[in-house]
Amino acid sequence: MSKRTIIPFGPQHPVLPEPIHLDLVLEDEVVVEAIPNVGFIHRGLELLCKRKSFTDMVLVAERICGICSMIHGVGFCQATEEVMKLEIPKRAEFLRVFWGELSRIHSHILWLGLAADAIGFESLFMHSWRVRELVLDIFEETTGGRIIFDVCKVGGVKKDIDDSTLQRIMKQLTEVETEYKKLADVFINDYTIVHRWANIGTLSKEDAHVLGAVGPCARASGLVQDMRQLGYGAYKNLDFEPVIETAGDCYARALVRVKEVYQALDLMRQVANKLPKGETEVKVVGFPEGEFFTRVEQPRGEVIYYVKGNGTKFLERFRVRTPTFANIPPLVHMLAGCDLADVPAIVIAIDPCISCTER
Amino acid sequence: MSDFLKMSKTVIEWVCKKPFCKMYPVVPGKVYDKTRGCVMNDASKCTLCTLCDKKCPTGAIKVDRTGGTWEINHFQCIMCNECVTNCRPGSLTMENKHAAPAAKKEVLSMNVELKKPTPKPAPKAEETKAAKKTDTKTKTKPASKAEKKPEQTKAKKIKSKKDEKQ
Amino acid sequence: MVEQQEIIAIKVNDLLGKVSILKADGYRLVQICCTRTDKLTVDYTFDDAKKYKFLDYRIELPLENAELPSITSIYLAAFIYENELHDLFGIKIDGIAIDFGGKFYRIDEKQPFNNPKIANGEV
Numbered sequence: 001m002s003k004r005t006i007i008p009f010g011p012q013h014p015v016l017p018e019p020i021h022l023d024l025v026l027e028d029e030v031v032v033e034a035i036p037n038v039g040f041i042h043r044g045l046e047l048l049c050k051r052k053s054f055t056d057m058v059l060v061a062e063r064i065c066g067i068c069s070m071i072h073g074v075g076f077c078q079a080t081e082e083v084m085k086l087e088i089p090k091r092a093e094f095l096r097v098f099w100g101e102l103s104r105i106h107s108h109i110l111w112l113g114l115a116a117d118a119i120g121f122e123s124l125f126m127h128s129w130r131v132r133e134l135v136l137d138i139f140e141e142t143t144g145g146r147i148i149f150d151v152c153k154v155g156g157v158k159k160d161i162d163d164s165t166l167q168r169i170m171k172q173l174t175e176v177e178t179e180y181k182k183l184a185d186v187f188i189n190d191y192t193i194v195h196r197w198a199n200i201g202t203l204s205k206e207d208a209h210v211l212g213a214v215g216p217c218a219r220a221s222g223l224v225q226d227m228r229q230l231g232y233g234a235y236k237n238l239d240f241e242p243v244i245e246t247a248g249d250c251y252a253r254a255l256v257r258v259k260e261v262y263q264a265l266d267l268m269r270q271v272a273n274k275l276p277k278g279e280t281e282v283k284v285v286g287f288p289e290g291e292f293f294t295r296v297e298q299p300r301g302e303v304i305y306y307v308k309g310n311g312t313k314f315l316e317r318f319r320v321r322t323p324t325f326a327n328i329p330p331l332v333h334m335l336a337g338c339d340l341a342d343v344p345a346i347v348i349a350i351d352p353c354i355s356c357t358e359r
Numbered sequence: 360m361s362d363f364l365k366m367s368k369t370v371i372e373w374v375c376k377k378p379f380c381k382m383y384p385v386v387p388g389k390v391y392d393k394t395r396g397c398v399m400n401d402a403s404k405c406t407l408c409t410l411c412d413k414k415c416p417t418g419a420i421k422v423d424r425t426g427g428t429w430e431i432n433h434f435q436c437i438m439c440n441e442c443v444t445n446c447r448p449g450s451l452t453m454e455n456k457h458a459a460p461a462a463k464k465e466v467l468s469m470n471v472e473l474k475k476p477t478p479k480p481a482p483k484a485e486e487t488k489a490a491k492k493t494d495t496k497t498k499t500k501p502a503s504k505a506e507k508k509p510e511q512t513k514a515k516k517i518k519s520k521k522d523e524k525q
Numbered sequence: 526m527v528e529q530q531e532i533i534a535i536k537v538n539d540l541l542g543k544v545s546i547l548k549a550d551g552y553r554l555v556q557i558c559c560t561r562t563d564k565l566t567v568d569y570t571f572d573d574a575k576k577y578k579f580l581d582y583r584i585e586l587p588l589e590n591a592e593l594p595s596i597t598s599i600y601l602a603a604f605i606y607e608n609e610l611h612d613l614f615g616i617k618i619d620g621i622a623i624d625f626g627g628k629f630y631r632i633d634e635k636q637p638f639n640n641p642k643i644a645n646g647e648v
Contacts, residue, residue: 035623039630044637056416059439127369130379137389144395144453150439158440159393186365209574212554212602223574230577293530293570293579295555304556304570321556329602358630 156281215301
């Protein structure tokens with residue numbers, strides 16, 4: 001009977017973008033079980049709905065996380081608009097999709113850099129973040145902010161993109177795509193990366209379904225699950241297929257994210273071609289009364305918002321269940337039986353966004 | 360073998376190029392027209408209506424009507440643009456340069472002098488009064504007496520206007 | 526409307542039975558959420574993986590001394606949601622597969638979301 005030791009992983013670790021604590025129970029360098037522990041960034045943001053009016057809560061929702069900021073704003077606005085039975089203009093829906101897909105490209109390129117850093121490939125990490133800077137410049141040009149955009153509001157969007165700027169941005173995106181192709185080639189074909197990530201942290205299709213995996217984690221195991229197929233916003237007018245892989249290991253998750261960047265660029269081109277003319281916002285009259293659950297696809301997976309209003313300007317309840325929160329049970333399952341040296345690669349493969357997890 | 364050298368092309372390309380990183384703060388950062396940098400107030404246009412104080416979600420702007428001050432804490436401001444959109448006299452603007460970093464959190468305070476509502480002819484009467492006072496000193500008595508009369512009538516006119524207003 | 530949403534009110538005693546029927550039908554657990562008004566309303570949200578069909582079971586509990594059975598025997602992934610309910614709302618859930626005993630979120634205040642002063646925005 002070999003001796004069991006417990007090693008703490010986190011809350012500070014070079015591979016983690018945000019603090020999470022895992023107690024790893026080891027038998028001779030093989031992890032037997034992992035016990036997660038969250039709560040380092042619990043700010044109680046959901047309670048702020050009682051103190052900030054529902055129009056100000058968009059600002060709070062956007063600041064739950066820095067990487068997934070845009071889509072948190074879109075989800076909250078969508079939930080409140082459904083409660084108030086507001087129909088927002090078509091141009092606003094298309095613009096939200098435009099910025100949402102750009103946000104997805106930014107998040108995936110950021111993840112690719114972090115994942116390369118996790119296995120020690122620092123030059124690839126620096127080049128990925130160099131390509132990310134080109135995307136952040138587009139954000140700053142159109143919304144005014146690099147990370148927090150402040151562009152969503154209940155009733156539409158606050159800013160507009162005129163035609164000449166849109167044409168210029170599409171040209172910049174072709175440059176981004178050319179630069180990105182060189183990186184994607186390394187991620188897909190490089191010997192070191194394939195060797196470090198293949199057959200590590202395997203999650204079968206049945207386990208992914210039972211444990212409630214969402215996002216690229218689920219799609220890499222063969223589950224067809226993409227909330228954009230629900231057709232919210234402008235997605236009902238756009239054409240796309242979810243990116244699916246079947247291997248279920250860390251390499252498959254990386255492949256799903258690499259291919260989703262191409263899918264997002266294609267969706268942005270469709271939006272630029274189909275962008276209708278018109279208003280960008282609708283006046284908000286009255287207060288929300290009622291409740292609604294809305295599901296939106298973030299770069300990390302399915303996020304569900306619950307908004308309940310009671311007829312005053314303060315909401316009764318605002319609840320966010322983020323994808324990383326749902327991906328913790330699959331993480332605990334994947335860590336059982338792996339080597340200690342593979343733990344950072346597995347943890348980064350679920351794309352942990354812990355500020356979202358404990359808002 | 361080629362699988363090992365996938366990255367080498369990019370590495371060699373960037374060894375020969377100029378570095379992508381800029382020498383900030385020696386080279387200033389790139390800003391665009393829409394960049395949300397910091398909120399500035401034009402004291403000459405501000406009317407201390409306190410709308411920005413009420414709309415600010417973080418409480419970064421504090422307006423004191425009686426004291427005549429408008430304060431902003433740039434470190435608390437989240438650049439959400441609510442104050443600028445709701446500013447009635449149009450004195451608030453969102454600059455595209457960011458507020459300078461500092462060792463301590465400072466509050467930027469400015470005194471706003473509210474323009475007192477004065478009728479339009481009043482400045483002219485004052486100017487003519489001042490001009491005529493200097494003139495009366497040098498001129499002879501009968502001329503000064505004749506000039507005093509129109510002044511008195513003008514002064515009476517001003518008083519009556521003030522009475523009307525009150 | 527984005528999607529049709531079905532919210533069904535059930536009793537505490539029927540919970541385990543109905544959830545096991547859903548598990549057999551291939552539904553997956555989306556989230557467990559709680560709202561505090563004059564009572565505690567717990568929502569169990571499920572989703573049919575093939576059709577993205579949304580189904581919600583709603584249970585109403587009293588504000589104090591609320592108790593629920595754990596569904597971790599059916600859906601293991603529920604342990605994180607149930608620990609969160611216990612830490613933030615003070616609901617007693619017996620039989621959680623991995624029970625953190627109140628230390629899931631390391632917070633100073635006990636059951637902050639169920640505290641009338643904090644939850645109503647007075648503090």
